[in-house]
Amino acid sequence: MTHQKTSHIFTKIALKPLNTNLFNIVLLSIFLTIGTCKIYSQDISKKTKSIPVNNKKNSPISSAESKNESTTLLTTTDTIKKDSIQPKALLEGQIKYKATDYVKIEQKKKLITLYNNAELYYQDTELKAGIIVLNYETNEVLAGRIKDSLGKPSQYPNFKQSENVIEPDSIRFNFKSKKALIWNSRTDQGEFKVKAVLTKKENDSVYFLKGARFTTSKDIDNPEYYFQTSKVKIIPGKKVVTGLTNLVIANVPTPIALPFAFFPMSKETSVSGLLLPSYNDSNNRGFSLQNGGYYFALSDNYDLTVLGDYYTNGSYAMRFESSYAKRYSYRGNLNFRFENLINSERGYPDYSKQSIYNLQWSHSKDSKGSPNSSFSASVNMGSSKYFQQSINQSNVGSNLNNTLSSSVSYSKTFLGTIGSRLSLSATHSQNTQTSEINMTLPDLQYSVDRIYPFVGKDGMKKGFFKNINLLYNLVGKNSFVTSDSLFFSKEMFDNAKLGVQHSIPLSTNFKLFKHFSASAAMNYNEVWTIKTINRFYNKDQSTVTDQTINGFDSFRTYNFSSSLGTTIYGTFNFKPDKKIKSIRHVMRPSLSYGYTPSFEKYFDTYATDASGTMTKDYTRFEGGIFGAPGNSNSNIVGFDLSNTFEAKITDPDSTKVEAKKIMLLNNLNFSTSYNVNADGKTTFGWAPVRVSGGTQLFKDKLNMNFGATLDPYAIDNSGATINVYNINNGGSLFRMTSANMTLNYSISSKDSDKEKEDENKQGQRNGGRDDDLFGRNTVDNVRGNSQFDDEDTEGTDEISEFFASKLPWDMTFAYSLTYSNNNRQSQISGNSIMVSANADLTPKWKVGASTGYDFVQNGVTYTQLRFERDLLSWRMDFNWQPFGNQANWSFFIGIKSGILSDIKYDKRSASNR
Structure with missing residues (x-):
């Protein structure tokens, strides 16, 4: 290697003409050797290492x-x-x-x-x-x-x-x-895209920028907006600190400027920080700051958001929202809202003051964490009028809902030779119109798996005896009925109903005559209670009085039941050249019988007047949580008939040979019963015939359900049912007392797309619908979220591309009709239609509307109009509810990015609440 380098250096000297005498050749060789050593020594002296090239x-x-x-x-x-x-x-x-x-x-x-x-x-x-x-x-x-x-x-x-x-x-x-010097750098820092004329990298953790602009726009070289600043210090993954910062929109500087700015850039999914409020004004509450507060990123598993509103007339509101999750274990969220509402000013005739609240909790457990146990919660409780009166809730579908419900449950399965299951739950149901609350706390249930005492060693369960099986169920409940004003008060607990029910059902099933399925069952019940009543005539008050007796008591009942059913198939074939090839009718008739004996031993008598000559029977177990025993025999024979209709038609696809199956009627059911022991005075033999059915049409996009009640008995002039058949009273065979029909239809421009998943989660959590048929939930603090889909519309604003494609749209349609004729009034008691539609007028403009009409009240139902403009890094929307007590409008424009969500303008009109 050394000689190669030397030869390269003296290539020109070696090419000089040389004399052929021997002396000159030897002399020149000595000279070259000496020269080579000197030059080589000088070349190597500057090098400390040899660097091989390959x-x-x-x-x-x-x-x-x-x-x-x-x-x-x-x-x-x-x-x-x-x-x-x-x-x-x-x-x-x-x-x-x-x-x-x-x-x-x-x-x-x-x-x-x-x-x-x-x-x-x-x-x-x-x-x-x-x-x-x-x-x-x-x-x-x-x-x-x-x-x-x-x-x-x-x-x-x-x-x-x-x-x-x-x-x-x-x-x-x-x-x-x-260290580094960088010219015209482009980099991503969290959600920011940063471009700087000159960047100095001090070390791995500090950057200094000169002449920088930063934005959340996708195009850093030509953004629709950016923040211009002369000096920036960036600590990657931690923070960005700037000097004088000016907002530039469409390359036009705006008056919006800050002497300095600080942006946290944590690598964590969320960062604690202030939430800036929005300004609004109200006709009857004054000026306000809404949704200001603080977000606490407490850990990777849970967080907390604290929000508040304040009005100059003294009204205020507080909201606490927390989400939590642990992978492969559980996830959920907890929201609590409290509002102290003051209407008008003290001293004015319309002055009023009230407090409302709402608690929401949802929790789900991952079955992978513990397959033999589960825990879930779905809670929505609080003031009955919260969603109607809240100053921070735009009118959503939950306003139209009359019921708030909650359920918290825990269950565990015990494995073994004979398995069992234990569940513990609490339930809550609240009528927002009457303010009545029904609550069960707790609800304990324990059951033992089905036991087959007569099954053989081969395990075959065939025949009457081998199919005999029994269960054991235990149910314990503590139930309350109260109102908003007495919720969790002493009166609520004093009126609680507590009881335990034991039941042992014994049943079997078998085939009869090869074509009939038969079943027989006997059920034994035992009820324990700690409260009974003593009913007597109170002479001091001249009225019948119920006295509560505290102490353990119990009663026992039993009943028998059996059923017999079969399935009948019928097919009607058409000519081969017809489009309809055949129609198939499936009937499933069933006959049932139930017997419950009289339990008169649990009944006593009480006087109804002061003389004591007039008496009535009663049982001390009346009003119990598991009911009371009966004092009359019950012999009920039931009749049921279910039908399905389907057809085979020629498939529109000519390449397919086999006919296509379509469903004509999913179900058409008839049911009634006959009471053998009816006395003809207070009870009648035949029960009304109930007819119900449903089907799906237009590729299962239209769901239709209908029902009717047909009473065979006539009524007198006062509207009371009499023991005379309607046909014998000059009428038809049956008297239609009620009927109803509902239609639901959903279509869109993209029929092949799957249905959207739960886009109105908060509205559904409030108790409303999961779609936007009754409007969208537009709570102020989540206005930055799109009300429509979150599809990326970047690059879709080409005019030629837009007009060459279909206009994206979707529509939800619902119709309800109710007929009432209990007292020969023969009237339409309910007749309304609801429609919700969304459409993309252009790739950047989206509009939506939810409205309806009530033909009985002759008025427009709740209506909401929605407009949204996609401004690339920004979004703008306008919502308008033009009618009703909740009439209002709201306007929002802001940056989509979560880190700049406080840069917004949010304005709402004063509602009529």
Whole structure:
């Protein structure tokens, strides 16, 4: 290798003309040898290490090798040990590099030049550019662009160190000090895209920027808005601190400016911080600041949001919202809202003051964490009028809901030879119109798995005896009936109903005459209670009085039941040339019988007047949580008939040979019963015939359900039912007392798309619908979320592309009709239609409406109009409820990015609440 270098250096001297005499040749050889040693010594003295260019020995870098893209390694291993003190390495690791056109190594200058699609990898640094020049003596690298065939700059540098990526025009970086100078850099910092004229990288954790702009727009070079600042300090993953900052929209500076700005850039999914309020005004509550507060990112598993409203007339509201989750274990959210509402000013006639609240809790447990137990919660409780009177809830579907319900349950399965299951729950139901609350706390249920005492060793359960099985069920309840004003008060607990029920059902099923399925069952019940009544005539008050008796008591009942059913198939075939090939009718008739004996031993008598001559029967168990025993025999024979109709038609697809099946009627059911022991006075033999049915049409997009009640008995002039058949009273065979029909139809421009998943989750959590048939939930603090889909509309605003495609839209339609004729009034008691529709007028404009009409009240039902404009990094919407007590409008414009969600304008009109 040494002689090769020397020969290269003296190539020109070796080509000089030489004399042929021997003396001159020898003299010249001595001279060349001496000269070679001196020159070689000078060349090596400046080098501390030899740097092999490649793995081939005795071979310099050829031009052919420099043009390929194979990876080349540059190491710092010293192959010549000069003295006992080892010099320090120039580089602290291996360098991998490659280029498309050439790799040029200049050993005197200590430079490596990579040209065209150059790539360099060193430690945690990756650098890609059009041209890269590495000085391995000073540990510096310079990267820049190159020009393409049209003379335009191309192959911009891409500098990546750890998780930080910078895309500048050119960069100068020192591997040893980790400092860098970057020209026209482009980088992502969290949700921000940052571009700076000059960037100085002080170390791995500090960057200084000059002439910087940062935005959340996707196009950093031509953003629709950005923040312009002269000085910026960035600590990646932690924070961004700026000097004087000015908001620029469409390249036009705005008056909005800050002397300095601070943005947290934590790598965590959420960061604690202030939530700026929005300003509003109200006719009867004054000026207000709404939804101001603080977000606490407490840990990776749970958080807390505290929000508040304040009105200048003294009204205020507080909201606490928390979400929590643990992977493979559970997830849920907890919301509590409290509002102190003051209407008008003290001293005015319309002055009023009240407090309302609402508690919501949802929890679900992952079955993978504990497959033998589960815990779930769905709670929505509080003031009955909360959703109608709340000052922070725009009129949503929950306003139209009359019931709030809750359920919290825990269950555990015990495995064994005979398994069992235990469940503990609490339920709540609240009527928002009457303010009545029904609550069960707790509800304990325990059951033992089905036991077959007569089954053989082979395990076959066939026949009457082998199919005999029994269960054991235990149910314990503590129930309350109260109102808003007495909720969780002493009166509520004093009126509680507590009881335990034990039941042992014994049943079997078997085949009869090959075509009939028969079943028989007997059920034994035992009820324990701690409260009974003593009914007597109170002479002091001249009325019948019930006295509560505290103490343990119990009663026992039993009953028998049996059923017999079969399935009948019928097919009607059409001619082969008809479109309808055949119609299939499936009937499932069943006959049932139930007997419950009289339990007169649990009945006593009481006087109804002061003389004591008139008496009535009663049982001390009346009003119990599990009912009371009866004092009359019950012999009920039931009749049921269910029908389904389906057809086979010629498939529209001519390539298919077999006919296509379609459902004509999913179900058409008839049911009634006959009481053998009816007395003809208070009870009648035949029960009304109930007819119900339903089907799906138009590719299952239209759901239709209908029902009717047909009474065979007539009524007198006062409207009371009499023991005379209607046909014998001059009427028809049956008297239709009620009927109803509902239609639900959903269509969209994209019929093949799957239904959208629960887009109105908060509205559904409030007790409303999961769609927008009754409008969308528009709580102030979530106004930044789109009311429609979250599809990316970037790049869809090409005019030719838009008009060449279908206009995206969807519609939900509901119709309800109710007929009443209990007292021969023959009237339509309910007749209404509801429609909700959304459409994209342009790729950036979305509109929606929810409305309806009540034909009985002759008025428009709740109506909501929605408009939304996609402004790329911004969004704007306008919601308007033009009618009713909840009439109001709201306007919002703000940045989509969560980190800049406080940059918004949110205005709402004063509602009539």
